[in-house]
Amino acid sequence: MNKKLSTENYKGVRDFYPEDMAIQRYIFTIWKNTLESFGYENYDASILEPTDLYKAKSGEEIVNEQTYNFIDRGDREVTLRPEMTPTVARMVAQRRRELSFPLRWFSIPNLFRYERPQRGRLREHWQLNVDFFGISDIEADIEVIEIATAILKNFGLNDSQFEVRINDRRLMNSFFKDLNLNEIEAHQLSKLIDKKNKINDFDEQAKKIAGDNFSFDLKPNETIETVIDRLRKRGISNVVFDPTIMRGFDYYTGLVFEVYDTGSDNNRALFGGGRYDDLVKIFDQDPIPAFGFGQGDVTMRDVLETYNLLPDYISRTHLTICTLNEAFFEPASVLASELRNEGLNVSVDYSGKKVGDQISKAHKKKIPFVICVGDDEISSSKFTIKQLENGKSKTVKRKDIVSFIKKNLK
Amino acid sequence: MNKKLSTENYKGVRDFYPEDMAIQRYIFTIWKNTLESFGYENYDASILEPTDLYKAKSGEEIVNEQTYNFIDRGDREVTLRPEMTPTVARMVAQRRRELSFPLRWFSIPNLFRYERPQRGRLREHWQLNVDFFGISDIEADIEVIEIATAILKNFGLNDSQFEVRINDRRLMNSFFKDLNLNEIEAHQLSKLIDKKNKINDFDEQAKKIAGDNFSFDLKPNETIETVIDRLRKRGISNVVFDPTIMRGFDYYTGLVFEVYDTGSDNNRALFGGGRYDDLVKIFDQDPIPAFGFGQGDVTMRDVLETYNLLPDYISRTHLTICTLNEAFFEPASVLASELRNEGLNVSVDYSGKKVGDQISKAHKKKIPFVICVGDDEISSSKFTIKQLENGKSKTVKRKDIVSFIKKNLK
Numbered sequence: 080m081n082k083k084l085s086t087e088n089y090k091g092v093r094d095f096y097p098e099d100m101a102i103q104r105y106i107f108t109i110w111k112n113t114l115e116s117f118g119y120e121n122y123d124a125s126i127l128e129p130t131d132l133y134k135a136k137s138g139e140e141i142v143n144e145q146t147y148n149f150i151d152r153g154d155r156e157v158t159l160r161p162e163m164t165p166t167v168a169r170m171v172a173q174r175r176r177e178l179s180f181p182l183r184w185f186s187i188p189n190l191f192r193y194e195r196p197q198r199g200r201l202r203e204h205w206q207l208n209v210d211f212f213g214i215s216d217i218e219a220d221i222e223v224i225e226i227a228t229a230i231l232k233n234f235g236l237n238d239s240q241f242e243v244r245i246n247d248r249r250l251m252n253s254f255f256k257d258l259n260l261n262e263i264e265a266h267q268l269s270k271l272i273d274k275k276n277k278i279n280d281f282d283e284q285a286k287k288i289a290g291d292n293f294s295f296d297l298k299p300n301e302t303i304e305t306v307i308d309r310l311r312k313r314g315i316s317n318v319v320f321d322p323t324i325m326r327g328f329d330y331y332t333g334l335v336f337e338v339y340d341t342g343s344d345n346n347r348a349l350f351g352g353g354r355y356d357d358l359v360k361i362f363d364q365d366p367i368p369a370f371g372f373g374q375g376d377v378t379m380r381d382v383l384e385t386y387n388l389l390p391d392y393i394s395r396t397h398l399t400i401c402t403l404n405e406a407f408f409e410p411a412s413v414l415a416s417e418l419r420n421e422g423l424n425v426s427v428d429y430s431g432k433k434v435g436d437q438i439s440k441a442h443k444k445k446i447p448f449v450i451c452v453g454d455d456e457i458s459s460s461k462f463t464i465k466q467l468e469n470g471k472s473k474t475v476k477r478k479d480i481v482s483f484i485k486k487n488l489k
Numbered sequence: 490m491n492k493k494l495s496t497e498n499y500k501g502v503r504d505f506y507p508e509d510m511a512i513q514r515y516i517f518t519i520w521k522n523t524l525e526s527f528g529y530e531n532y533d534a535s536i537l538e539p540t541d542l543y544k545a546k547s548g549e550e551i552v553n554e555q556t557y558n559f560i561d562r563g564d565r566e567v568t569l570r571p572e573m574t575p576t577v578a579r580m581v582a583q584r585r586r587e588l589s590f591p592l593r594w595f596s597i598p599n600l601f602r603y604e605r606p607q608r609g610r611l612r613e614h615w616q617l618n619v620d621f622f623g624i625s626d627i628e629a630d631i632e633v634i635e636i637a638t639a640i641l642k643n644f645g646l647n648d649s650q651f652e653v654r655i656n657d658r659r660l661m662n663s664f665f666k667d668l669n670l671n672e673i674e675a676h677q678l679s680k681l682i683d684k685k686n687k688i689n690d691f692d693e694q695a696k697k698i699a700g701d702n703f704s705f706d707l708k709p710n711e712t713i714e715t716v717i718d719r720l721r722k723r724g725i726s727n728v729v730f731d732p733t734i735m736r737g738f739d740y741y742t743g744l745v746f747e748v749y750d751t752g753s754d755n756n757r758a759l760f761g762g763g764r765y766d767d768l769v770k771i772f773d774q775d776p777i778p779a780f781g782f783g784q785g786d787v788t789m790r791d792v793l794e795t796y797n798l799l800p801d802y803i804s805r806t807h808l809t810i811c812t813l814n815e816a817f818f819e820p821a822s823v824l825a826s827e828l829r830n831e832g833l834n835v836s837v838d839y840s841g842k843k844v845g846d847q848i849s850k851a852h853k854k855k856i857p858f859v860i861c862v863g864d865d866e867i868s869s870s871k872f873t874i875k876q877l878e879n880g881k882s883k884t885v886k887r888k889d890i891v892s893f894i895k896k897n898l899k
């Protein structure tokens with residue numbers, strides 16, 4: 080026991096003190112409520128997965144350098160999951176005979192990647208994962224994109240603040256084929272298209288890969304047009320065709336989309352997804368059609384801050400009971416028990432400090448109401464409820480405490 | 490890509506398919522609601538912690554062999570947290586100047602330990618952690634024990650099914666002191682007392698350690714008597730003094746308790762906790778009084794199964810809209826959007842299968858209501874709602890769908 084132990088947490092991860100946790104729970108609640116309104120079921124798994132699961136996906140023997148891998152005491156290779164898609168593919172593949180397809184599934188896992196921590200990029204983050212398995216029809220694509228927009232609307236964003244940009248992998252593949260590109264050239268060109276909006280000499284660089292006749296004037300295919308049209312009919316008009324949407328992952332097989340922040344100075348892709356029908360192939364199984372997306376908590380929180388859409392923090396404790404002195408600990412705690420049975424969240428102040436200090440502390444903790452308990456209150460069975468936000472007081476009978484507070488609660 | 494990739498998960502951890510997840514969420518919801526009714530605030534942290542945090546606690550250089558430790562790519566020693574108490578101590582110590590004491594805090598972290606998986610002992614489990622920081626008064630002890638009983642009651646257990654057994658570390662320490670035991674002997678005797686109820690030759694073995702005059706006839710001290718008495722006054726009468734309650738951890742400094750299952754054939758300790766006032770000492774800080782406990786999800790689920798207290802699974806989706814054929818995908822999806830805006834959770838069947846099959850599938854998924862959409866429904870704006878549990882049907886106007894379903898929802 081020589082040097083002093085640090086109170087710092089591990090680099091690149093977050094502690095959630097109650098006010099941070101309230102924001103986290105707010106984000107998770109909007110996610111859950113939106114997904115459940117569309118009939119999606121919640122699943123989860125452990126963060127620990129066999130490393131083979133990630134080797135298999137890319138067919139490579141070397142796992143990405145950004146993953147957390149270690150060998151356990153039983154000599155097994157273990158990975159802290161860097162993404163949820165291989166896990167959900169594993170779960171679906173494992174029980175595909177018992178599961179009743181189609182599956183509408185969602186999860187909010189924490190994911191890990193070893194990288195230099197920076198704004199919006201942490202070593203641990205949470206990510207909403209949405210998947211619709213078993214429907215190859217375009218209705219699945221439309222529904223999942225509708226969900227992506229419904230989430231942002233439920234967080235309070237309006238149509239002018241974001242835009243859905245869609246493309247189709249099949250369109251791009253036939254475009255590359257028509258250009259007579261080999262695999263390496265197609266890959267180079269797709270990387271270039273992906274960053275088209277960030278560079279000035281796109282045409283010049285593209286011609287180096289695809290020849291002097293190269294021209295990037297793609298038209299949407301029928302799938303894209305139908306999706307845009309049908310979403311419009313459902314009142315979602317901020318959807319456009321954008322042939323620069325490539326999405327990084329190899330597993331997409333059809334429609335892909337990204338949602339962009341268009342209303343702030345910081346235009347950027349917030350999240351995206353697409354169709355990937357081949358995923359369970361890694362388990363040597365027949366394909367299962369799938370359409371899905373992932374959305375990170377760090378980005379979401381950042382967007383809500385940008386648009387000032389985070390709700391003000393308020394304690395989930397409705398009422399604190401202050402005590403005149405130690406003699407009133409007992410009656411205060413009995414009153415608290417009774418009020419809890421009537422549905423209030425109640426704490427009792429056992430600090431033994433002055434009543435004024437007890438009230439200040441409740442105010443600091445953003446608890447909306449206080450009651451003080453002393454001789455007068457016990458003998459009269461009348462209690463003065465102080466609303467800390469505005470300093471107003473109201474004296475009510477014992478039986479009216481709960482109804483008064485519930486009526487005045489925000 | 491030679492051998493087939495397994496769909497098995499990592500040994501000793503669980504996948505949560507939707508029906509498992511529903512149970513997990515039920516347990517977490519009862520925990521959260523109970524803790525919030527007592528004014529406790531939710532916090533959280535990452536599962537990744539610097540390994541030093543666990544070395545410090547015991548003052549040992551070697552970390553427990555059951556912990557998951559690894560070296561990250563930046564040569565830092567990292568541990569997957571095996572318990573939450575060092576983490577919460579770290580968080581409280583880090584911000585003790587800004588935090589407004591007392592703190593009533595709770596968390597539901599997942600914890601990791603490398604051990605042979607067996608019934609009730611997994612490599613990953615979730616644990617409710619409850620802590621009341623900053624009050625050395627006995628009121629904190631009473632409140633936290635009251636919470637422990639309130640949780641079980643909120644899960645549906647009655648007073649005859651469990652019992653709180655309490656003891657006091659100070660009582661035991663003075664008992665050992667009166668016996669003139671050295672540290673090693675006291676440790677041996679405490680281990681023996683801990684398993685007194687499981688062995689037949691307790692007296693014999695104890696006399697070997699503490700001498701022939703040893704007699705185990707301890708009386709409760711004033712703290713224990715007061716706690717039992719005050720809890721009785723609050724209607725909690727299943728609390729008894731039990732000098733065999735030792736609790737394994739070194740950090741307890743006062744009252745300790747364990748909650749026992751007494752109603753089933755399988756009498757056993759379910760969970761426990763106590764007072765530990767010295768915890769932030771590992772950070773070279775002045776002590777902060779604390780009283781708390783932890784309760785695991787695996788044990789809790791097991792108890793609820795034993796007493797048949799798990800709620801029946803029912804989907805959170807209220808309604809499935811079946812479609813006569815593909816032509817009705819569009820009107821069905823529009824109806825679904827409208828019903829969602831009115832507060833229902835609605836899915837649409839885009840399978841293109843026969844209506845009978847669509848209804849069977851909804852029933853299999855435990856969705857309570859279905860509506861079928863075809864020409865008649867569109868033209869008349871009347872819909873037949875089928876309640877799948879009892880097979881009853883009712884035809885209602887479009888505007889009455891939501892009120893009918895909400896009225897008949899369990």
